[in-house]
Amino acid sequence: MNKKIPLLLFTIFALVSCAKTEKLYGANEYNSPIFDENYYTDWDGIDSLGDKIESKESISPTNLKFSSSKNFKFAGDDTEYIWSGDKEEEFGYNHNLSDIEKKFSYGVTSKLFDGRVRCEGLYQKSRVQLDKTGFAMFFPKQLIKATKYLGFACRGGTDFPDQRFAKPNLKVDFNWSFYIHQDSGKYAVKTFVIHNAEIPVDNSGDTAFVYFQPYSLEDYFYEISGAVGMSLTWQCVDESMSLFPVTDDYTDKEKNHLSLMLYEVFIGDNDSIWN
Amino acid sequence: MAAKDNFFVKNKSIITFLILEIVALTAFNFGNISYIFGLAGAFLAIAGFLFVYKTTEDKKELLWLLLPVGILFLISGIASFNGHSKNFATLGNISLFLSLPAFLLLGFFLRKLNDVKPKNVLFIVGGGLAAITLFGLFSTIIEYGFFYSLIYKSVPNYYYNGIPYDVTKEMFWLSGFEFGEVYIEYGSLFAVLCASFLPGLLFISPKKDKNDFIICSLIGGTGLLTLLVIPNFKALIVVALASSFAFILKYLKNHQKATKIVSISLLSVVGLGILFFVITLINASAGFKFTGFLYRVFVSNRIMNKCTPVLEALFIKVDGQLINFFGLQPLMINESAMLTETNVFEVELLKEVGLLGAFLFIGFVIVMGYFVFNYIKKSEDNDSIKAIVVVILLTYFAYSTVFNSVIIAPHSDTSYNPFLRSSSLLVVLFLLGFTFMPPTKKEVSVNE
Numbered sequence: 001m002n003k004k005i006p007l008l009l010f011t012i013f014a015l016v017s018c019a020k021t022e023k024l025y026g027a028n029e030y031n032s033p034i035f036d037e038n039y040y041t042d043w044d045g046i047d048s049l050g051d052k053i054e055s056k057e058s059i060s061p062t063n064l065k066f067s068s069s070k071n072f073k074f075a076g077d078d079t080e081y082i083w084s085g086d087k088e089e090e091f092g093y094n095h096n097l098s099d100i101e102k103k104f105s106y107g108v109t110s111k112l113f114d115g116r117v118r119c120e121g122l123y124q125k126s127r128v129q130l131d132k133t134g135f136a137m138f139f140p141k142q143l144i145k146a147t148k149y150l151g152f153a154c155r156g157g158t159d160f161p162d163q164r165f166a167k168p169n170l171k172v173d174f175n176w177s178f179y180i181h182q183d184s185g186k187y188a189v190k191t192f193v194i195h196n197a198e199i200p201v202d203n204s205g206d207t208a209f210v211y212f213q214p215y216s217l218e219d220y221f222y223e224i225s226g227a228v229g230m231s232l233t234w235q236c237v238d239e240s241m242s243l244f245p246v247t248d249d250y251t252d253k254e255k256n257h258l259s260l261m262l263y264e265v266f267i268g269d270n271d272s273i274w275n
Numbered sequence: 276m277a278a279k280d281n282f283f284v285k286n287k288s289i290i291t292f293l294i295l296e297i298v299a300l301t302a303f304n305f306g307n308i309s310y311i312f313g314l315a316g317a318f319l320a321i322a323g324f325l326f327v328y329k330t331t332e333d334k335k336e337l338l339w340l341l342l343p344v345g346i347l348f349l350i351s352g353i354a355s356f357n358g359h360s361k362n363f364a365t366l367g368n369i370s371l372f373l374s375l376p377a378f379l380l381l382g383f384f385l386r387k388l389n390d391v392k393p394k395n396v397l398f399i400v401g402g403g404l405a406a407i408t409l410f411g412l413f414s415t416i417i418e419y420g421f422f423y424s425l426i427y428k429s430v431p432n433y434y435y436n437g438i439p440y441d442v443t444k445e446m447f448w449l450s451g452f453e454f455g456e457v458y459i460e461y462g463s464l465f466a467v468l469c470a471s472f473l474p475g476l477l478f479i480s481p482k483k484d485k486n487d488f489i490i491c492s493l494i495g496g497t498g499l500l501t502l503l504v505i506p507n508f509k510a511l512i513v514v515a516l517a518s519s520f521a522f523i524l525k526y527l528k529n530h531q532k533a534t535k536i537v538s539i540s541l542l543s544v545v546g547l548g549i550l551f552f553v554i555t556l557i558n559a560s561a562g563f564k565f566t567g568f569l570y571r572v573f574v575s576n577r578i579m580n581k582c583t584p585v586l587e588a589l590f591i592k593v594d595g596q597l598i599n600f601f602g603l604q605p606l607m608i609n610e611s612a613m614l615t616e617t618n619v620f621e622v623e624l625l626k627e628v629g630l631l632g633a634f635l636f637i638g639f640v641i642v643m644g645y646f647v648f649n650y651i652k653k654s655e656d657n658d659s660i661k662a663i664v665v666v667i668l669l670t671y672f673a674y675s676t677v678f679n680s681v682i683i684a685p686h687s688d689t690s691y692n693p694f695l696r697s698s699s700l701l702v703v704l705f706l707l708g709f710t711f712m713p714p715t716k717k718e719v720s721v722n723e
Contacts, residue, residue, distance in 0.1 A: 020418040020456075021442060025432045031439055098436055105686075111437035125437050 023107060030108050031124055035159035038129040039250075039259065040108060046136040046179055046229045051186040057223075058193045059212045074149060074213060083209060084118060091209075092117035092153065092264055101274050103140035112265040117153035119205040119263075129157065130260040131250050134175075134233030142181070143227040144275050146268030147220045150176070150192070151211025152232070153264040156201035158246050160256045167201040167244065171237035172260070174210070178227040190223050196237055201244070207263055221268065230267075234260050283326040283388070291390040294319055294381050295399045298705050301378075302403030304465070304698045305451055310367045313374030313701060320377035323384030331387075339713030340383060343646075346639045347376040347704075353632040354695050359602040363696075371696055378701040382708025393656050394487060396709060397663055400702060401472050401494035407449060408465045412501040414447035414454050415462075424459070424505050440685050446505060450683070460618065460680035461692075462501075463510045464699055467674050469498025470514045471666040474521030478659035487659070509678065517669035521662040534651055541669075545644070548676070549637065552621055555579075556630070559586035578677075582622045584615055589625055601629040616682050620675035623694040640672065643707050650712040664710050671703050 032038055071080050072091075081091040096115035098105040104113040109128065116126045128135065156170045174194040179187050192212070199208040214221070236258070241247070246256045283290055297319065301312045328337060354360060355372035363371075385396060420426070424443040432439040440456075448457040473495030481488040502511050520537050527533040555573050558565050563583075565573050574583055589599050598604055603626050617623060624633040647668065651661055675694070684690035694700065 020433060020447075021420055021423055021427060023433065024427055024430045024442060025434070025439065026430050027432060027439075029432065030434075031432075105436050106433065108434045110434050114436035116437065122437070125439070 020106075025108070030128075033124075035129075035157075035257070035259075038124050039131050040128045040135050041131060041133055042108070043136040043231065044138050044229065046138060046231060049179065049187050052179075052189050053182075053186060054189045054191065056191045056193055058195065072209065076216065077148075090115070090117070095266060095270055096264065097267065100270060100272070101141055106140070107137075109135075109137045112152075112262060115264065117209070117264045118207050127157075127261045127263045130232070130234065130262055132233065132235055134231060136177075136229060136231035138229040139227065139274070141274040143178075143224060143267065144273040145220050145222075145225055146272045148269040149211045149213040149266065150221060150224075150268065151209055151266045152176075152262060153207045153209050153266075154260055154262045155199050155203070155205075155207045157259050157261040158202055158244070158256055160202070160244075160246055167203060169198045170201050170243075170258075171196050171198055171240045172234050173197070173237060175231075175233045177231045178224040179229040179231075180224060180226045181228050182226070187228075190227075201258075207261075211266065220272075230265075232262070283323070284330070287388045287390045290319070290323075291385060291388050294323075294385050294388075295391070295396065298378075298381065298702065299399050299403035301698045301705075302400050302702045303407045308451060309698045310370035310374070310696075312698075313370035313377070314366075316381055316701070317370070317373035317377040320373075320380035320384065323387075324380050327384060327387050336713055339646075340380075340711060343639055343642055343707075343711075344376045344379060346635050346642065347379060348372075350628055350632050350635050350639070351375040351695070353601050353628045353635075354693075357601040357628065358604040359627055359693075362691075367696070374701060375695065375704060378704040379708040379711075382705040383711050384708075386709050386711070393660050393709070397472075397660060398487075398490050398494070400706070401469065401490075401663075404465055404469050404702070405494040405497045408462075408469050408497050408501055410449040410454075411446060411462050411465070412497065412504060414449070415501070416504060418447045421504055422506055424507070435686050445685055456685055457683050458680050458685060459505060459507055460678045461683045463505070463507050463678070464671075464674060464680070466498040466501035466507075467510050467514055467670050468667055468699065468702075469494050470502060470511075471495070471498070471517065471670045472663050473499060473514075474518040474666045475659040475663040477521055477525045478657065478662055491659070491663075510674065513674045513677070514666075514670055517666050517673055520665055520669060524658060524662055534648070538648060541644070545641070552637075555582075555586065559583075560590050562590075563587075578619065581615055581617045582619055585617060585622050585626055589630065597630075599629060601631065602627050603629075616680065618677060618679050620672075620679040620694045623679055623681055627693050627695050646711055646713060647707070649714055650710040654710070654712055656710075664706055667706060668703065671699070 028037065030038055030040060070084055071082055073080055082089050083091055087093055093115035097113035098110060099115070104110060111126060111128050116122070119126050156167075156172075158167070160167075174197060175191055176194065177189050177191040179189055182188055194210065194212070197208070197210045199210070200206040241258075244258060246258045249255075250257060294316075297312050297316045301309065301316070305312070328334075331337065351372045351374075355368040360368045360371075385391070386393075419442065427442055431441045431443045433442050434440075444459055445456045446459050446462045447454055448462045450457065472491050475491050476488065476495065479488045479491060498514075499511075502514070523533045523537055524530070527536070551573075558569075558573050563570075563574055573579065585603070588603055589597075591598055617626075621633060621637070624636050628636070647665065650656075651665065654661065679694060681692055681694060682690055683692050
């Protein structure tokens with residue numbers, strides 16, 4: 001009996017992983033009314049993974065879509081989806097990852113899987129604010145199979161004080177990478193290079209749905225099966241910057257800045273499999 | 276019909292088992308499906324009442340019992356059929372209507388069956404409470420570690436679906452069949468009730484009654500450890516204050532004097548509380564006329580700031596009628612007045628059953644308080660049982676006055692669990708029924 005008690009205590013201590021207290025933040029961290037304080041630049045250690053085999057794929061213009069209109073359809077699918085409307089019928093709230101896998105509900109990046117594709121009056125609570133260096137994250141589960149489409153909801157955001165200034169849409173290039181664990185112990189990095197995606201900037205909370213899909217809806221993204229994490233970087237297409245009295249040089253404190261407001265990430269449809 | 280031929284007497288072991296199982300499962304608390312045990316308890320209680328009525332010659336005790344049962348029926352009637360109840364399923368409302376009086380009757384019925392020793396009844400109830408608390412303790416340690424409410428006080432936020440939540444205000448808990456985050460106040464109530472078993476140890480000899488000592492230590496220790504791991508000092512203070520009753524009973528040689536001291540102290544506290552409650556209501560009904568010091572005491576302070584919106588809503592008049600007299604209307608439920616967590620069960624009662632219902636409940640507590648004092652003075656139960664029962668009752672009502680929790684889970688908009696629908700209240704009502712002792716001349720019990 002006496003020997004069992006220390007063993008029991010040891011077991012309890014060994015079980016303590018403190019999952020909920022692993023990453024905690026101060027009251028205003030990523031939730032500040034000050035624009036500059038909300039940049040999320042965490043790469044979650046994903047850039048220091050060991051051996052990587054990199055491959056890139058440019059998303060062809062025919063495959064790339066961006067939509068900020070009220071309704072939209074996927075190619076090869078007659079269903080009309082509602083981008084912005086009543087919460088119950090919106091595409092975002094019916095295809096968000098946190099409803100498929102509860103573990104996506106935790107962490108700062110949970111903002112990207114909660115179904116909110118627009119600000120909804122929550123301001124910085126609803127989005128992840130990125131500078132050019134982007135961000136990365138490990139998924140809480142491994143992606144086995146992503147179906148139908150990959151995409152994200154985003155817009156440009158500035159700290160330009162004059163909100164009356166009508167801002168044209170911005171053309172942005174994205175590098176969206178998935179980190180796939182391989183049997184050899186190495187990681188394959190599959191990067192989708194997205195050119196000239198057009199996104200709104202500070203326009204009454206409008207967002208664009210930037211997505212691409214295989215030609216056939218029956219296909220799935222076999223190239224990213226086994227992904228354990230992702231990263232996203234972005235940069236303005238050259239001519240875009242000339243349209244704005246802002247800079248994407250964040251070291252320049254004199255000028256106003258441009259950032260990417262990322263609202264939601266969709267990795268496959270609801271029948272995608274995570275393990 | 277002779278008592279020994281009665282169906283209940285012949286099968287009393289089975290019936291005792293059923294009652295204890297229902298109470299233990301209620302104590303274990305199955306979240307949204309707890310009302311099933313309320314319904315099951317109601318059927319047993321009705322049968323039990325008929326049995327006691329047929330087999331007891333002295334009906335005076337039953338007449339006394341009808342007083343609290345009648346009050347409970349009035350309260351549960353208001354709660355089940357008022358505007359507030361429209362937010363809940365019909366079956367849940369029927370369960371509420373029947374279960375409040377039923378659990379009081381179940382306790383009384385079990386005592387009359389006299390098939391299990393009173394200490395074992397307490398241990399079974401405590402076992403149910405300790406089981407759910409133990410699950411909570413382990414899962415809380417695993418998820419948060421030790422002393423997390425102190426360690427992470429300066430950096431307390433984690434994000435859930437994009438919204439920051441304060442980790443120091445929650446713990447992990449088994450709700451229904453799923454573990455998840457609940458507010459500390461909610462989970463700690465079960466721990467507090469378990470810890471209330473510890474004062475019983477003062478009256479149990481570890482040598483003579485080794486088994487009882489171990490069981491009581493395990494139940495109480497589970498509660499105490501849970502409160503220490505968080506740590507929840509406020510809850511510990513409530514347990515310590517309530518436990519002082521047991522110390523007085525133990526170390527004051529004159530039993531009568533000890534009871535008198537406790538009675539006077541409690542009557543003073545309860546009296547002051549009722550006076551405060553009444554003055555607050557009069558001020559609210561008059562449109563909050565108090566200013567200066569009285570304003571700070573009765574209207575605007577850390578506690579009253581949460582209660583004042585409810586009091587305001589309570590006295591809303593439409594065409595000269597108090598529309599919320601029997602509890603806040605359904606419209607109010609989705610507004611801030613209803614969902615504001617007041618942490619004060621008396622004010623929650625105002626939300627749930629309005630002025631009449633709240634005063635009926637306070638009346639019920641006073642009437643039962645009288646019977647409990649009678650139990651302490653006259654019952655042949657040993658002092659350990661008396662101490663545990665009384666400390667449980669004291670901690671429950673004291674804790675519910677300052678830390679009552681009707682919003683259980685921080686992440687859910689639909690985790691509203693009204694005071695009158697809580698399983699812990701049913702357990703307390705069962706204990707009140709079990710210790711029910713009216714001022715009759717002789718003990719009435721039915722044995723084979």
